[in-house]
Structures are given as structure tokens and as C-alpha cells.
Amino acid sequence: MxxxxxxxxxxxxxxxxxxxxxxxxxxxxxxxxxxxxxxxxxxxxxxxxxxxxxxxxxxxxxxxxxxxxxxxxxxxxxxxxxxxxxxxxxxxxxxxxxxxxxxxxxxxxxxxxxxxxxxxxxxxxxxxxxxxxxxxxxxxxxxxxxxxxxxxxxxxxxxVPVPDADGRLANALAAAVDDDPALVRVEQVAARLAVSVRTLQRLARRHVGVPPAAMIRRRRLQEAAELVRERPGTDLAALAAELGYADQAHLALDFRTTLGFTASSYRSAQ
Known part of the structure; x- marks a missing residue:
């Protein structure tokens, strides 16, 4: 996408x-x-x-x-x-x-x-x-x-100063989370960047303002909304599995708590 x-x-x-x-x-x-x-x-x-x-x-x-x-x-x-x-x-x-x-x-x-x-x-x-x-x-x-x-x-x-080593690594964190939908756990991102989970948390605290896990959840919700919009016939359980959610209930909870409406109602509003 x-x-x-x-x-x-x-x-x-x-x-x-x-x-x-x-x-x-x-x-x-x-x-x-x-x-x-x-x-x-x-x-x-x-x-x-x-x-x-x-x-x-x-x-x-x-x-x-x-x-x-x-x-x-x-x-x-x-x-x-x-x-x-x-x-x-x-x-x-x-x-x-x-x-x-x-x-x-x-x-x-x-x-x-x-x-x-x-x-x-x-x-x-x-x-x-x-x-x-x-x-x-x-x-x-x-x-x-x-x-x-x-x-x-x-x-x-x-x-705005040219990034130092920490800034470059923080950029790499954001790029990994935003660009690779296969990364659905913080441990996977840490392994991709060859750093510890604690290092990712420190970088996110100073450079992003939300934890790495929240960054992943936000990207998955963006992707979910895009897929619901572009593929309206897709089964929501299949979509949840495709995006790495534990099940459809977790996808539904993400929609409701962040957006205030369900994935089904969003699909109907298109």
C-alpha cells in the first residue's frame, strides 16, 4: 500500500x-x-x-x-x-x-x-x-x-540540525514501522535494526512521543482503514489476520477506541 x-x-x-x-x-x-x-x-x-x-x-x-x-x-x-x-x-x-x-x-x-x-x-x-x-x-x-x-x-x-547517530536510528525506527507491514511486534523491529527493545523505547520517547508498540498499532489501523475502503468485499476476520491482529475482535476494538465507530460502519459509509 x-x-x-x-x-x-x-x-x-x-x-x-x-x-x-x-x-x-x-x-x-x-x-x-x-x-x-x-x-x-x-x-x-x-x-x-x-x-x-x-x-x-x-x-x-x-x-x-x-x-x-x-x-x-x-x-x-x-x-x-x-x-x-x-x-x-x-x-x-x-x-x-x-x-x-x-x-x-x-x-x-x-x-x-x-x-x-x-x-x-x-x-x-x-x-x-x-x-x-x-x-x-x-x-x-x-x-x-x-x-x-x-x-x-x-x-x-x-x-534544524543534521541528525546525529541517535536521530538517524530514530528515523530508521519510524521507517521500519511505517514501511514494513510484516513487523507487528516491537521485538521484530528491534531485531531488524539490531538494537534492544529498551533502545527503541528510549529513541521513541525522545524523538516520537509515543512508544514503539503504539507506532505499530497506528500503522496497522491506517492500513486496516485503507483496506476496508479499497476492498469492501474483504472479510474482516481475514483482514485482521492479514494485518497481524490476534483476531477480528482486536481489530474491532482498535477501530472503536481510536475512531469511535466500527470497521463495518466505516465500510458502509464509503
Missing amino acids: GTSDRGILYPARLPTFRRVAPPASVADRVRWFWIPEWDLAPGRVSRQHVIAFPACNLVVEPGFVALAGPATRADVRDLTGRGWAVGALLQPAAVPALTPDPAAERDGYRHLDLPDLHAAVVAAMTSPDPDPDPGPVPGPVPGRHDRAVAAFTAWVEAR
Whole structure:
């Protein structure tokens, strides 16, 4: 399964939304940039449900910059009017530069005083596009999203340190959990990275804000929602086994406690 809309419960309801791979210069600090935009008719509301990745996000909105902490429940936001955001899903290695205790940021959305980042991204998103190069062979003109990602990238390069050995290992932890559905126990992740479970717990505490086991549960729930949506005829017991749940009851419990509804009701709502 890919990650283009993983974690988004109702992709068809989304406004304009892009995920942009980071330039190589900051790929060790940003997993990807994401940019939603919306322009809704008066009185209309677009409700967005997201199973966020177990990570921190640095988000620029028109009026402020915020640090979104690691989520332990589904995130629901009602969009109205006209707006946009430019966010960076942070690699674990980048987190200590923004908060000394990511666990304290859980399910939070804390405003940060980062006027230089805010000014650069807002200027990129609100300035008119330049005219094409009038030369004999016009070159491509960067759009607003490209300019916003470039401004965000420049800020990260200047303000977020290059990862040390612990940061690189924390990045490897997140990559292993997020990218390999065969890893369903913390001990398997520790063996993959050739470290102890205690080391993984220490890394997650400093760089992620939720334990490794919670990171695995979050990835499995994202995958479960994606499979229920994309393969509506799949038997839920078979799906639970495919994702490494002990049984269908554990999958059902994960849906209810995190999302507040059952896998069956989610499937019916598509």
C-alpha cells in the first residue's frame, strides 16, 4: 500500500490536497510536505477525518505556525470558507529541535513563535505567480506550492540540525514501522535494526512521543482503514489476520477506541 492518502479516512471528501516529497537536502528531517487548500461556498462545511501518522508535524497556516504533536486518536477538523496550510511531517530526528518532550505534545496543536518561517511560506502561498520567462525557450515557472516547499526547506536547512547517530536510528525506527507491514511486534523491529527493545523505547520517547508498540498499532489501523475502503468485499476476520491482529475482535476494538465507530460502519459509509 502506498502513502498518497494513507491515514485519510474519506479521501473523496478532501479539498485540493498534495503530498510532496522533500528535497534530498532535508529528507533526513522531513518525511514529506503536505498542502491542503479549500474554497467552500458560504454555509458549507467539509469535515475531515484523519488517522495521523505517529509523528510530529510542523504546520504553517495563514495566521500562525503550530507544532502538531503525535496523535493517539483520530483527528477531526471542519473546514469552512477559504484557506490553506503547508505542513511538514517531521522525521523523528527533527523533533528535538522543536520540543524537548514530544510526549507532552500528544494530540496537541501548539502555536510556535517562528515569524521567519511564517513570513516565507505565507509570501510563497499568497504572491502572484510570476510571468513565464519571455526568452526564446520559456522555462517552467514554479507554482505556489513549489515556492512554499522551497521556502519551508530553506528554513529547515538553516534551523534544524543534521541528525546525529541517535536521530538517524530514530528515523530508521519510524521507517521500519511505517514501511514494513510484516513487523507487528516491537521485538521484530528491534531485531531488524539490531538494537534492544529498551533502545527503541528510549529513541521513541525522545524523538516520537509515543512508544514503539503504539507506532505499530497506528500503522496497522491506517492500513486496516485503507483496506476496508479499497476492498469492501474483504472479510474482516481475514483482514485482521492479514494485518497481524490476534483476531477480528482486536481489530474491532482498535477501530472503536481510536475512531469511535466500527470497521463495518466505516465500510458502509464509503
